[in-house]
Amino acid sequence: MGYAQVFSFIMDLMSLVLVSGSSSLVLDELLCVQIDLGFTKLRFCEVFSQSLLTLSTKRNYASCSTGKFLILILFFGVACLMLMSKSPNESGLNEKGKVTFVGGLRLGGLLRKPPRLPPRLSPDEGQLRGSSTNGSTISNSDPKWAARQQSVKEAFDHAWSGYRKYAMGYDELMPISQKGVDGLGGLGATVVDALDTAMIMGLDNIVSEAGSWVETHLLERISQKGQVNLFETTIRVLGGLLSAYHLSGGEQGTVNMTHVGPKPVIYLNIAKDLADRLLSAFTSSPTPVPFCDVILHESTAHPAPGGASSTAEVASVQLEFNYLSSISGDPKYSTEAMKVLAHIKTLPKTEGLVPIYISPQTGDFVGENIRLGSRGDSYYEYLIKVWLQQGAKLNSNFTYLHDMYIEAMKGVRHLLVQNSIPKGLVFVGELPYGSKGEFSPKMDHLVCFLPGTLALGATKGLTKEQALKENLLSFEDLENLKLAEDLAKTCFEMYEVTATGLAPEIAYFHTKDYTEDGLDGGNKSSMYANDIIIKPADRHNLLRPETVESLFVLYRITKDTKYRDQGWQIFEAFEKYTKVKSGGYTSLDDVTEVPPHRRDKMETFFLGETLKYLYLLFGDDSVIPLDKFVFNTEAHPLPIRRNT
Structure with missing residues (x-):
């Protein structure tokens, strides 16, 4: 999916927020993101909904104009981040830590990668990095x-x-x-x-x-x-x-x-x-x-x-x-x-x-x-x-x-x-x-x-x-x-x-x-x-x-x-x-x-x-x-x- 399609997709979501009056519906049904961490799979809608939208005030936020405005800012920020990020590797491999929308849209740099360990000396690395033999x-x-x-x-x-x-x-x-x-x-x-x-x-x-x-x-x-x-x-x-x-x-x-x-x-x-x-x-x-x-x-x-x-x-x-x-x-x-x-x-x-x-x-x-x-x-x-x-x-x-x-x-x-x-x-x-x-x-x-x-x-x-x-x-x-x-x-x-x-x-x-x-x-x-x-x-x-x-x-x-x-x-x-x-x-x-x-x-x-x-x-x-x-x-x- 190209960047123009990504941006169009986000704009459609923003429009849906305005006409539906239910930001939780948009997030729960349309923004279904799957995160593969190698040992478990989580839906982004589950993580996001549980951390924000399960608050007792979530429907009040969604039904008021302020809530809609905040949701629009959220989607606009997502779109900007995705358009500014480097193009991800499109090899099709489902690598650990990759984040994808249903349909193949990659979030890439939007979400933090899981912490990784410092690089270790590999057997074929040769001499110390940046050093000579003397x-x-x-x-x-x-x-x-x-x-x-x-x-x-x-x-x-x-x-x-x-x-x-x-x-x-x-x-x-x-x-x-x-x-x-x-x-x-x-x-x-x-x-x-x-x-x-x-x-x-x-x-x-x-x-x-x-x-x-x-x-x-x-x-x-x-x-x-x-x-x-x-x-x-x-x-x-x-x-x-x-x-x-x-x-x-x-x-x-x-x-x-x-x-x-x-x-x-x-x-x-x-x-x-x-x-x-x-x-x-x-x-x-x-x-x-x-x-x-x-x-x-x-x-x-x-x-x-x-x-x-x-x-x-x-x-x-x-x-x-x-x-x-x-x-x-x-x-x-x-x-x-x-x-x-x-x-x-x-x-x-x-x-x-x-x-x-x-x-x-x-x-x-x-x-x-x-x-x-x-x-x-x-x-x-x-x-x-x-x-x-x-x-x-x-x-x-x-x-x-x-x-x-x-x-x-x-x-x-x-x-x-x-x-x-x-x-x-x-x-x-x-x-x-x-x-x-x-x-x-x-x-x-x-x-x-x-x-x-x-x-x-x-x-x-x-x-x-x-x-x-x-x-x-x-x-x-x-x-x-x-x-x-x-x-x-x-x-x-x-x-x-x-x-x-x-x-x-x-x-x-x-x-x-x-x-x-x-x-x-x-x-x-x-x-x-x-x-x-x-x-x-x-x-x-x-x-x-x-x-x-x-x-x-x-x-x-x-x-x-x-x-x-x-x-x-x-x-x-x-x-x-x-x-x-x-x-x-x-x-x-x-x-x-x-x-x-x-x-x-x-x-x-x-x-x-x-x-x-x-x-x-x-x-x-x-x-x-x-x-x-x-x-x-x-x-x-x-x-x-x-x-x-």
């Missing part, structure tokens, strides 16, 4: 941000140069003492943590150095070393190996960001050997909750000295073990890891919130301390990320994870979110003694992961504009996105309020129930100087990534350039106060004083996370797109399950 040639159309991205790349090279000169093979660099230290089990954690960052940045010389060390030394280290922490080893070493495997072309037909270093199978084989040993933490436990410590050379495990494991730690290894099962073809890794989340699903919670300790011996939570900082944080992060990794709504087996996440975020808003005084910063506090105990206005820098997680959970990695256009955002999603932006502001102000422009490890907030004088951050010009309280024991900075992580995610999703500007300001502060001339960057003792006293430690996550997120923040959105990858809690990107 990270160094990724385009960035804005020269200012290309130059700033280059500055981050140079900072990474400076950090690596210090590590390579003074600490190669050790877990971490002490840049002032110019020596290495093993604090994470002696597996060369910095090498593996930094490897995929170098791949993304296109630093082939570092990829070659790090890759060669992994190939030559890591397997031997794993077979000889003693006690390691299940969580730290999984997120840093196993996660780094798996990301390196993928980014170096391990999955044929997907992505290859480097042409140097070992073959991908080398990374995979080492990852399997390490994971086989880490599995003892699960198989040794009498419950689905794993022990926290593993003796690598024995492939044995035992609980922590106090007996309990951290909730975040046992619930933040699933992304890595799931992906290893996917690429190795062996389900044992995923099976053991996912038992933890399935078990936690059955435990009692406080509005979706959980205590920070859990017992491997009993399987129950220990204590009542609820917080989103240390020992609690990544539990909530992995609820939504594991759901996304496994295909989101494409895989109904994991719907419970999304439900747990949504319930938990409601609990956060209801029980943990407050506003500071006098300026009203939104912050997330703690419940050290449970929901019936006193609220603590304490917020770890670690909590600054939450804005990024909230934004990712809202749009599923799409931009806000695209998600709105596709009608994918629920009211709950919009609430979470608003909270994400409010919390990101607070996290940035934790930097802005200090003399160095770098955030403390922990901040407290001035509320009607809590205040302490003389504990500001040292920047008297900050408008939030009286809102944020920094205690002497909490003033250190460990080069943490959580704030820049959230700035990166929020920029990708909202496209608001303020997040880039804030990231650049933080990077400049790192450059000014933490850079060590001889190589590397160092943690600080006190961010409220200038010059700050230096701690002599470069954490592995500065290369693995902080600089990676800053580089991506200033770069092209097509590099590691958020609707095709999830980052583990150590910023190692892993691909989202494909729609096969």
